[in-house]
Amino acid sequence: MEKNIEMCENTIIHKEIVETVKKQLPSDKKIESLSNFYKMFSDPTKAKILWALDITEMCVCDLAVICKVSKSAISHQLSALKEANLVKSRRDGKIVYYSLADSCVKEILEKGVIHTINE
Amino acid sequence: MEKNIEMCENTIIHKEIVETVKKQLPSDKKIESLSNFYKMFSDPTKAKILWALDITEMCVCDLAVICKVSKSAISHQLSALKEANLVKSRRDGKIVYYSLADSCVKEILEKGVIHTINE
DNA sequence: TAAATAGTTGAATAACTGTTCAACTGTTTA
DNA sequence: TAAACAGTTGAACAGTTATTCAACTATTTA
Numbered sequence: 316m317e318k319n320i321e322m323c324e325n326t327i328i329h330k331e332i333v334e335t336v337k338k339q340l341p342s343d344k345k346i347e348s349l350s351n352f353y354k355m356f357s358d359p360t361k362a363k364i365l366w367a368l369d370i371t372e373m374c375v376c377d378l379a380v381i382c383k384v385s386k387s388a389i390s391h392q393l394s395a396l397k398e399a400n401l402v403k404s405r406r407d408g409k410i411v412y413y414s415l416a417d418s419c420v421k422e423i424l425e426k427g428v429i430h431t432i433n434e
Numbered sequence: 435m436e437k438n439i440e441m442c443e444n445t446i447i448h449k450e451i452v453e454t455v456k457k458q459l460p461s462d463k464k465i466e467s468l469s470n471f472y473k474m475f476s477d478p479t480k481a482k483i484l485w486a487l488d489i490t491e492m493c494v495c496d497l498a499v500i501c502k503v504s505k506s507a508i509s510h511q512l513s514a515l516k517e518a519n520l521v522k523s524r525r526d527g528k529i530v531y532y533s534l535a536d537s538c539v540k541e542i543l544e545k546g547v548i549h550t551i552n553e
Numbered sequence: 554t555a556a557a558t559a560g561t562t563g564a565a566t567a568a569c570t571g572t573t574c575a576a577c578t579g580t581t582t583a
Numbered sequence: 584t585a586a587a588c589a590g591t592t593g594a595a596c597a598g599t600t601a602t603t604c605a606a607c608t609a610t611t612t613a
Binding site: 325326327328329332333335336337339340341343345346347348349350351352353354356357358359361362363366367370371373374376377379380381385386410417419422423424426427428429430431 | 444445446447448451452454455456458459460462464465466467468469470471472473475476477478480481482485486489490492493495496498499500504505529536538541542543545546547548549550
């Protein structure tokens, strides 16, 4: 009779509740991509970039001024946001313009605002 | 004529856009509390706790089993979530039950799911 | 009242994240 | 075609965060 090593030695107190919740919970993989998604809002620079791009498309230099960090820092953050499909870019000559790729961004930012105002 | 040291040496390319966006953007303080709020969703353990508590109130031990981490880890995360006014607790004898303190949690989780499914 | 159990707390640590720097690419223009 | 400029990339570093461990508190129960 083998012991479930994955499970640590944690005690289950309410067996039925644990079973019910386990069934309803999304998979670890889904939870992980969900939390990765929220990571894109959980840093002041990223949040500011998203907020700014919700107002208008912007280039890297201008975003750097707005966010008070280097162009390089902005570029790194933008590539994370792009990876997460939240922003897209177009090049016009030397300048690369970034804009929101997903309309849900605004809604999500606003939900957060409502909460942070309520406290 | 002093130089604005805060501003680094970043070049403003579109002066008017930068001015417009600066005016419409929330204050740094607000952006910071907004991103702190989203930090509460941006870690798999926290996201899982919130999701589980959206199903039913739960005690620390059971949450530890569900999340496959120690009771201590859960307790630390719960105190962060409590600090952010996202969960509340009640004690019943030896057992402390945690539940959601804010109905917006469910909505926010669901918004995230919609996005992560779309990719 | 002592033992057992649920939960909390602070220190230590490992992993992760955001930033800058320096070197690079791509595009324009003199 | 060389210089200037916008942006990217990877390495290095500092700061943050999530976890565990060990010691603690609070409550129940034998």
